[in-house]
Amino acid sequence: MIASLIQIAVVCALTFTLIPAGVWREGARAETTATASLLKFEGQDDDALAIVRRTDSAGRGADGKLPQLTSEEHMRRATVYFANRAFTEAREHWQTLITRYPTDQNVPAALFSTGRSFFQQQRYRDALPVFEELGLKHPQTKDGRDGFYYVAPTLLRMNRPAEAAARYQAYLVQFPQGERIEDAHLNIIDSLREAGRFAEAALWVTRTRERFPNMPAETNALFARLRLEMAGGNWQAAVRTSEDLRRAKFDRKVTTSPTELSYLHAYSLERAGSTEQAIKAYQAIPDGANSYYGGLATARLQTISGAAKQIADARALRVRTELAAASSSYPVPYRESILRHTTARKVDPRLMLAIMRQESGFRPRAKSPAAARGLMQLTIDTAAKYASRARLGNVQEEDLYRPDASIQLASEYLAELAKMFPNLPEAVAASYNGGEDNAARWLRRALQPDPGVFTSEVGFAETKDYVAKVMSNYRAYRELYTNDLRRR
Structure with a gap:
C-alpha cells in the first residue's frame, strides 16, 4: 500500500526502543504514522536496514535460524524491519522472541506488532487471531488492551460490521477507562451504519454526546449524525x-x-x-487555487x-x-516518462502530477516516515504487488528511487484504482493515501454521488487533508495543461 498513512502504528512498551508519534483512528496511516528510533541507529534509514540484514545473515546457524539474541535485540531488529515495511523479516524476530522467551515482558509488544504487520498487509484473517490472543492473555498491559480493541477494526475490514460494533461495545465494558474509549464510541456509530442499523447508530450518537459533553467527541458524534442523515437522504x-x-x-x-x-x-x-x-x-x-x-x-x-x-x-x-x-508552482517534470506510462494505462497524467506534487514535491530521493520512497512515494510491498504487471523484475528498495520505475509502478496502481472508483478521483486519492479497502468502505457509507459527501466520510484526518490537497493540485493541472501535458 502507498504510504502516508500508510500509518505505521508501533505501539510498544519498549520506550527505549520505540517512540510513538501518533494515534490510530479505526485502526488505520491514515490510519497517522509512528516513527522508530533505535539505540544505535535510525530504524527508517536505508543504511540501518542494510546493516540489520547483513547482521542477521551473518549470524544464522547451519539450520538457517536466527542466532541467540536477547529479547531486546530481537525487538530492536524487528523495529528496523517494520519501520521499512519488511514485515516477514520483522515477524521472524517477534516470533523467535515469543518462542524463546515466552514469559518475557516484551511478548505483548511482539504480539501486537505481529498483528499490526498483518493488518498493514491487509491480511486480516491472519491478524485477527493474533489480536484475539493478545486481548485474552494480556489484558493488564496496554498492548493487550490495544489488541482487544483492534479485533474490532479487523472485523470491520473483513466486512463484518455488526461484529465490529459488538467488539467496540465489549471494549467499553471491559476497559471503561481504556485509552481508546472515545474512539470506541465513535466507531460504534460508523460500524452500525455499515451494518445498516441506522436507528441504533443514532442512539449511539446521543450516548456519545452525553458521555463526552463539551469535548471533541461530542462534536465528532454530531458530525457522525450529519453524515448519517445525509446518507439517509x-x-x-x-x-x-x-x-x-x-x-x-x-x-x-x-x-x-x-x-x-x-x-x-x-x-x-x-x-x-x-x-x-x-x-x-x-x-x-x-x-481559490x-x-x-x-x-x-x-x-x-x-x-x-x-x-x-x-x-x-x-x-x-x-x-x-x-x-x-502561479503556474511556476505546477511544473511538469519527467513529462516523457509520465506520458509513456500513463497513456498506455489510460491514466490522466495530470492526476499523477497532482499526486507526485503532494507526495514528494518532485524529489526522487524522498523517503517518508512510513518507508515510502521516491517520486511517487511507493512502499516496497506495493511495488512488489505491481512489479510484474508493470513488467519490472524483482524490485528492491533502491529501485523505488529511480524516477522511471516509480512512475511506471504508480501508473499501474493508479490504473487499478481508476477502475475501482470510476469518475471519482477523490476516492483514487483517498486509496493512494489510506488504502483502497478503506476508500471502498467510505464510498459505501456515503450513499450519495457527491464528491464532497464522499470526502466527509474519509475516516483518517491525514487522508482527508491529503484528498483536499491532491484535488486542488489536480484542478490546477487541468486548468493549466492539456491531457498531453502541454501548456494551455
Whole structure:
C-alpha cells in the first residue's frame, strides 16, 4: 500500500526502543504514522536496514535460524524491519522472541506488532487471531488492551460490521477507562451504519454526546449524525444538524472543519429544495487555487441555471487567473516518462502530477516516515504487488528511487484504482493515501454521488487533508495543461 498513512502504528512498551508519534483512528496511516528510533541507529534509514540484514545473515546457524539474541535485540531488529515495511523479516524476530522467551515482558509488544504487520498487509484473517490472543492473555498491559480493541477494526475490514460494533461495545465494558474509549464510541456509530442499523447508530450518537459533553467527541458524534442523515437522504434534518455544527468549537481532535461544514450545509439546502438559500451558501464559500471546498461550491453553482451559473463562471475565471500567475508552482517534470506510462494505462497524467506534487514535491530521493520512497512515494510491498504487471523484475528498495520505475509502478496502481472508483478521483486519492479497502468502505457509507459527501466520510484526518490537497493540485493541472501535458 502507498504510504502516508500508510500509518505505521508501533505501539510498544519498549520506550527505549520505540517512540510513538501518533494515534490510530479505526485502526488505520491514515490510519497517522509512528516513527522508530533505535539505540544505535535510525530504524527508517536505508543504511540501518542494510546493516540489520547483513547482521542477521551473518549470524544464522547451519539450520538457517536466527542466532541467540536477547529479547531486546530481537525487538530492536524487528523495529528496523517494520519501520521499512519488511514485515516477514520483522515477524521472524517477534516470533523467535515469543518462542524463546515466552514469559518475557516484551511478548505483548511482539504480539501486537505481529498483528499490526498483518493488518498493514491487509491480511486480516491472519491478524485477527493474533489480536484475539493478545486481548485474552494480556489484558493488564496496554498492548493487550490495544489488541482487544483492534479485533474490532479487523472485523470491520473483513466486512463484518455488526461484529465490529459488538467488539467496540465489549471494549467499553471491559476497559471503561481504556485509552481508546472515545474512539470506541465513535466507531460504534460508523460500524452500525455499515451494518445498516441506522436507528441504533443514532442512539449511539446521543450516548456519545452525553458521555463526552463539551469535548471533541461530542462534536465528532454530531458530525457522525450529519453524515448519517445525509446518507439517509434526510435533508431537512441535515440542514439543522449542519447549522448546529457550524456553531461548535473546533480543535485538532475534531474530524471536520468549518469550510467542510459550510459546503455540506449548502449541499443539504440544495437537496432539500431550498435553491436560493443554497446558492447564497455556496457563494459564501471562498474559492481559490488551494480551496478544495470552494472549487466544489463553484462546480455546484455551475449546475444551477440562471444567475448561479454566472456567479460560478466569474468565480472560475478568478481562479483561472490566479493559477496562471502561479503556474511556476505546477511544473511538469519527467513529462516523457509520465506520458509513456500513463497513456498506455489510460491514466490522466495530470492526476499523477497532482499526486507526485503532494507526495514528494518532485524529489526522487524522498523517503517518508512510513518507508515510502521516491517520486511517487511507493512502499516496497506495493511495488512488489505491481512489479510484474508493470513488467519490472524483482524490485528492491533502491529501485523505488529511480524516477522511471516509480512512475511506471504508480501508473499501474493508479490504473487499478481508476477502475475501482470510476469518475471519482477523490476516492483514487483517498486509496493512494489510506488504502483502497478503506476508500471502498467510505464510498459505501456515503450513499450519495457527491464528491464532497464522499470526502466527509474519509475516516483518517491525514487522508482527508491529503484528498483536499491532491484535488486542488489536480484542478490546477487541468486548468493549466492539456491531457498531453502541454501548456494551455
